[in-house]
Amino acid sequence: MTDVVQPSPPILDELQSALGSVSLFQEQTLDEIPTAWVSAEDLPVVADALRFTLSEPFDFLFDLTAIDETTRQHVTVPQRQDFTLVYLLRSYSRDQDLRIKIALAKDAKTVPSISDIWPNANWYEREVWDLFGIKFAGHPCLRRIMMPTTWKGHPLCKTHPARATEMGEYSLPDDIRDLEQEALKFNPAEWGLAPKGRPDEFMWLNLGPNHPSVHGVFRIMLQLDGEEIVEAVPDIGYHHRGAEKMAERQSWHSYIPYTDRIDYLGGVMNNLPYVMAIEKMAGIEVSDRVKVIRVMMSEVFRILSHLLFYGTFAQDIGALSPIFYMFVDREKLFGIVEAITGARMHPSWFRIGGLASDLPKGWDKMFLDWLDEMPARMLDYDKMVMQNSILKKRTIGVGAYDTKTAIEWGVTGPGLRATGFDWDLRKKRPYSGYENFEFEVPLGTNGDCYDRCAVRVEEIRQSMRIIRQCVENMPEGPYKADHVLTTPPVKDQTMQDIDTLIPHFLGVSWGPVIPAGEMMMEVEATKGSNAYYLISDASTMSYRTRIRTPSFPHLQMIPVMARGQMIADLIATIGSIDFVMADVDR
Amino acid sequence: MPELQLILLIIAMVLILLPTAAMLVWFERRLLGFWQERYGPNRVGPFGILQSLADLIKILFKHDWIPPFADKPVFVLAPMIGALAVLMSFTVVPMSPGIVISDSNIGLLFFLAMTSMAVYSVILAGWSSNNKYAALGGMRAAAQTISYEVYMGVSLLGVVMLSGSFRLSDIVLAQQDMWFVIPQFIGFVIFIIAGIAESHRLPFDLPEAETELTAGFHTEYSGIKFALFFLGEYLGVMLISMMVTTLFLGGWLGPWLPPIVWFLLKTFLLICFFVLLRAALPRPRFDQLLEFGWKWLLPIALLNLIATAAIKLWGGA
Numbered sequence: 001m002t003d004v005v006q007p008s009p010p011i012l013d014e015l016q017s018a019l020g021s022v023s024l025f026q027e028q029t030l031d032e033i034p035t036a037w038v039s040a041e042d043l044p045v046v047a048d049a050l051r052f053t054l055s056e057p058f059d060f061l062f063d064l065t066a067i068d069e070t071t072r073q074h075v076t077v078p079q080r081q082d083f084t085l086v087y088l089l090r091s092y093s094r095d096q097d098l099r100i101k102i103a104l105a106k107d108a109k110t111v112p113s114i115s116d117i118w119p120n121a122n123w124y125e126r127e128v129w130d131l132f133g134i135k136f137a138g139h140p141c142l143r144r145i146m147m148p149t150t151w152k153g154h155p156l157c158k159t160h161p162a163r164a165t166e167m168g169e170y171s172l173p174d175d176i177r178d179l180e181q182e183a184l185k186f187n188p189a190e191w192g193l194a195p196k197g198r199p200d201e202f203m204w205l206n207l208g209p210n211h212p213s214v215h216g217v218f219r220i221m222l223q224l225d226g227e228e229i230v231e232a233v234p235d236i237g238y239h240h241r242g243a244e245k246m247a248e249r250q251s252w253h254s255y256i257p258y259t260d261r262i263d264y265l266g267g268v269m270n271n272l273p274y275v276m277a278i279e280k281m282a283g284i285e286v287s288d289r290v291k292v293i294r295v296m297m298s299e300v301f302r303i304l305s306h307l308l309f310y311g312t313f314a315q316d317i318g319a320l321s322p323i324f325y326m327f328v329d330r331e332k333l334f335g336i337v338e339a340i341t342g343a344r345m346h347p348s349w350f351r352i353g354g355l356a357s358d359l360p361k362g363w364d365k366m367f368l369d370w371l372d373e374m375p376a377r378m379l380d381y382d383k384m385v386m387q388n389s390i391l392k393k394r395t396i397g398v399g400a401y402d403t404k405t406a407i408e409w410g411v412t413g414p415g416l417r418a419t420g421f422d423w424d425l426r427k428k429r430p431y432s433g434y435e436n437f438e439f440e441v442p443l444g445t446n447g448d449c450y451d452r453c454a455v456r457v458e459e460i461r462q463s464m465r466i467i468r469q470c471v472e473n474m475p476e477g478p479y480k481a482d483h484v485l486t487t488p489p490v491k492d493q494t495m496q497d498i499d500t501l502i503p504h505f506l507g508v509s510w511g512p513v514i515p516a517g518e519m520m521m522e523v524e525a526t527k528g529s530n531a532y533y534l535i536s537d538a539s540t541m542s543y544r545t546r547i548r549t550p551s552f553p554h555l556q557m558i559p560v561m562a563r564g565q566m567i568a569d570l571i572a573t574i575g576s577i578d579f580v581m582a583d584v585d586r
Numbered sequence: 587m588p589e590l591q592l593i594l595l596i597i598a599m600v601l602i603l604l605p606t607a608a609m610l611v612w613f614e615r616r617l618l619g620f621w622q623e624r625y626g627p628n629r630v631g632p633f634g635i636l637q638s639l640a641d642l643i644k645i646l647f648k649h650d651w652i653p654p655f656a657d658k659p660v661f662v663l664a665p666m667i668g669a670l671a672v673l674m675s676f677t678v679v680p681m682s683p684g685i686v687i688s689d690s691n692i693g694l695l696f697f698l699a700m701t702s703m704a705v706y707s708v709i710l711a712g713w714s715s716n717n718k719y720a721a722l723g724g725m726r727a728a729a730q731t732i733s734y735e736v737y738m739g740v741s742l743l744g745v746v747m748l749s750g751s752f753r754l755s756d757i758v759l760a761q762q763d764m765w766f767v768i769p770q771f772i773g774f775v776i777f778i779i780a781g782i783a784e785s786h787r788l789p790f791d792l793p794e795a796e797t798e799l800t801a802g803f804h805t806e807y808s809g810i811k812f813a814l815f816f817l818g819e820y821l822g823v824m825l826i827s828m829m830v831t832t833l834f835l836g837g838w839l840g841p842w843l844p845p846i847v848w849f850l851l852k853t854f855l856l857i858c859f860f861v862l863l864r865a866a867l868p869r870p871r872f873d874q875l876l877e878f879g880w881k882w883l884l885p886i887a888l889l890n891l892i893a894t895a896a897i898k899l900w901g902g903a
Contacts, residue, residue: 205718211800227722227872318788318869324622390789390868567722567799568871 009034011096018049027077027101030281030517033088035099037079040111043102047114050089050098058089058098060407061114063548064124066132067535068158070106074516074538082106083134086533086546087114088520092407092421095428104134113139120410123556131156131244141192146240146585149183155245162249186221191233202230205567209238213316213571216581220558222567229570232562234555239581247545251511252278253352253487255542259532260346262547263583265305266526268341269298271350273532276431277521281536282485282514284353289477291433293355296470298432298523299463300337304330305526306456306463309578313453314385316575317394322385329377336366352512353486358479367471371464378461386457392450399561399573400448409560410553413528414459415577418444418451425524437466449576456578485512511540527551527578547586551579595687596677603676607820608638614820614861621865648809653715656806660714665807665814668707672821675700679828680755682838682845693754694746697829698739701784705731707818708786712803723802726792726872730783733879734790738780740887741773744894745833758837767834772890774834776883781830783879785822787860789867792875827856 008026011034016024022045025037038046050058067084069075081103089098102111113136115122125136126145133154136142144151153160161167172180186204188194208219217238223231243262247255259270272294279286307330311323334344340363341347341356349356385391401411403419416423424441426434442458444451480490484503493500506512516538522531528550537543554577561573612627612635619626628634652658678693680686690696705727712724746752748769749760757766767774783790792802799805804815831837831852838845870878 203718205722227725314868318791319867320618320788321622321865324624328623384866388868390870393874394868394871566871566873568869 011094011098012036014054015046015049015098018053019046022046025077025079027079029099029519031277031519031521033097033099033520035101037077037101037103040102040104043100043114044112044117046100047087047117050100051117054091056091056093058091058096060090060092061087061118061121061124061410062090062097062529063088063531063533063546064121064128065533065546065548066128066134066156067544068132068156071158072535072537072543079103083109083132085111085128085134088533088548092423109133110135110137112137113142115139118410119408120553120556123552130154133157143190144237146237148180148237150180155242160245162245186233188223188233191221193231193233201225207567207570208235213574215312215574215579218555218581218584220562220570222562222570224567227566227568229562229565229567232559232570234558236552236555236581236584239585241582241586243586244545244547247542249541251540252514252542253511255545256350256352257346257348259547260348261582262549262586263305263525263527263530263551264345264580265301265308266530266583267297267301267304267337267345268294268347268349269301269523269525270530271348272298272432273521273523273525273530274534275350275352276523277519277532277534278352278514279481280521281517281519281534282352282483282512284481284483284485286354286481287477287479288433288475290354290479290481292470292474293359293479294350294432295434295437296467297337297340297349299466299470300333302463302526303460303467304333304337305578306460307333309456310381310385310453310460313449313572313575313578314391316571317391319385319388319391322381325377325381325384329374332370336363336370339363339366351480351487353483354478354480359474364471364474367467371468371471374464375461378457382457386454394568394572395449395453395576397446398449398569399565399576400446401557401561402447405560406447409557411528411557412550412553413524413526414455415447415452415528415554417441418455419447420445425522425529429522431521431523437469439463439465449572452576452578485514487512513538513540514542522548525550527580527583528554549583549586551577551581551583554579555584592687595685599676599687600673603673603821603824604817607817607824608642609635610820610824610857611641611816612637613857614864617858617861618865621862642813645809645813650809650811653717653806655716657714657716660710661806662811664707664711664714665811665818666707667710668704668818669814669821671700671703671707672818672825674703675825676821676828678754679825679832680758680837681828681849683755685846686755689753689755691751691753694742694752694757694833697754698735698742701738702731702735704784704818704822705735707815708803711807711815715803715806717806719799719801719805720803723799723805726799727786727803729872729876730790730792733876733884734780734783737776737879737884737887738784740884740891741776741780742833743891744770744773747891747894747898754832754837758832758839761836761839765834765836765839770834770890770894772886773894774830776887776890777833778826778830779883781826782860782863783875785819785826787819787823788864789869790875791869792872823857823860824853827853827860830856 012024012026022042027035027037029035064087069080069084070082083104085102087100113125115125123145125139126142128134129136129142130144130146131154203224205222205224207222208214209217219235221233222229243258246258256271259274260267262270307326311326314322337347338344339360341349403421406416406419420443422441422443427441439462442455444455480486482490487507489504489507494504514536516536518535520531520533522529530550531548533546534542535544562570616626627637630636630640652661675697677687678690678696680689708727709724712720745757745766748766749757751757804812807815831849835852838849840848
């Protein structure tokens, strides 16, 4: 990150000419995403131009987050103040990303809300308010989203303690307990709602946080007219563990196990964007063997996650058996995962610059056996689930949305492809060597529950195709890169060579020091786009780790689908989204 | 003394029926496990056969809790109504010649009346719990029963026409030449569907629909009161299976084996069929279920009735 003047990206020139007098300051970032700083007052104009004026507009707000800059050392951008707001936008038609940054001083943490321009900004702005204390003027309901409403302080500020031991002893006397319980009561007015109709004409039903079909601790308040849903208000945050805050206390290496638990069904696929981002910052090149193994294991976890989705989706519709058959398949696959990585659901097996270990003897036979028996079982599931007439009646045309709505609300992954929109990161921006594999991107047509399931079922088949290609074409090579920042380092030379011994010692005792810079890496995860936005301050720990997860915007969209549905439809719709709360709340 | 005999028979029936219903819980879980590539309960006793006993002991020692916001008398009464109504229905089922508590000449009507009574249990439980999920479950039960009662009755009228009696033993004896499942196949299918709906089993378990209403009408129930609902459900499965056997499958009739064995064998196979349905089918939506009942089953049942009457008129001259 230097001030070397580079030719400015064409998109910023185009934006500048559309804006006229508004000043844009360009920043060169390590991840080469065109980045422009604007002032807080100019934000509405810039946002409006990006969304509506440009010929191929930026219709998708990919992420919105903030950085507390107060203790950062290595930054040379003059615009920087105490806080930085980061908007990451995407134009699907241009296949182009754009980052907008806004600098804020400690005592003036207010910016105009853009939730009227990109509807999915609503929750992101609430999250930034909750975790950083930045206010969004004009936001319809700026209330805490991750933390309890009774929480004091804004956790992702550098001044907020990161450990419980720094916070004093915790106690819960009766009066405080009563207050906490009172705070959980639902009052529509506090959510910016003015319910239609007389109070005795409808009923508020509290679905969750402990309900069999909300897949974790997730709460939806439903305004019901009989069994018909008038309004739905999702409430998240019950599963918030402060994963982003923890990243600021862990070494680059020791944070890898935390990533496994973000989308806890995604296993090593969660490691991938994280280690790839660090590798790119550190300039580590991994071998083809590492790339192929990473692809293979990621696809294994895609199948594992999709199979669980498939079974629970059927179960939500009331079919009891499929989940058990699919657990048998998953069990066999977990056996292979365990043989290769030593663990089952959360192997934390990818490393900065490679993998924890090489493939064991006989790994290919295990895969081939599994791949041979699976297609027949998939056909059985087709008959049992996808072709079942009751299931079809329950899901076709239920919870449908079109491509435009999906993009507006930030839907990615199978939920977006079910609307017929052909966007798969593995095809559009191949990473880790996906360009070398033959596979198709399954698409739906109606964007309803049935299509969302059908897309995933087909993705299982495509993933099996990819795994077979991996098994049949596994390249030879090292499983770790020969680079000083590879963690844990390659040990072969340590006893002979002082230049290897010293970095080895430092890498193991402190952890690697990753060069300063910022980097966003995205993967096509099981549930949609999962991205890690890492900021290194040339230290052994990350300065800021932003985890953009697919499930977060997906849940925000529930009210759009739920209005007018029956309760049973809502259950099918929730089931078809495929989320895990750890992925939402982090 | 016939009175003493009758009392002994009643006691014997209760002593056999209740443990059998409990065993059925274990049997269903094992059978489901078998069909779902898993074991099911196999730890307590040989093959896990004492699982229900262990469950019963546990449930007896549970705190018998009544929610403070519930309507207490109704809340306590509801589960009893359910179990009692189903138990009462067994009095008219002829298991073999002579083994029947009351071979009443309105046996079939009594059975229909008792199944209708059982619905009060669900509705009252839903209402008295003062819980929104329970209320929704009770509401669903009311709507579902009103629709399914109607054609359950209509589907049986064909059988009554052919046998010319409401007495269940007469109906069995009328099947000596041919089981009613053949001339009354439509009635048979509709009665089975209505029977599943009556006993609130998947795919017609909407009043409790776990994935939607957590536990529906019995959300607030625990301990022995919950056990009564549970018992009622399994007694209901047995009852419907016995009724199908009696009405359509020739009851105790069959060659070589003693009548009671035939009766139990047919009932057992039907129970397995009920379990299979639960393993195989998803749950329709509430309005789809009602639509299916009113728009399809009721007209078909009526047509079946008219056709039976016509054939009876021409053929039975």
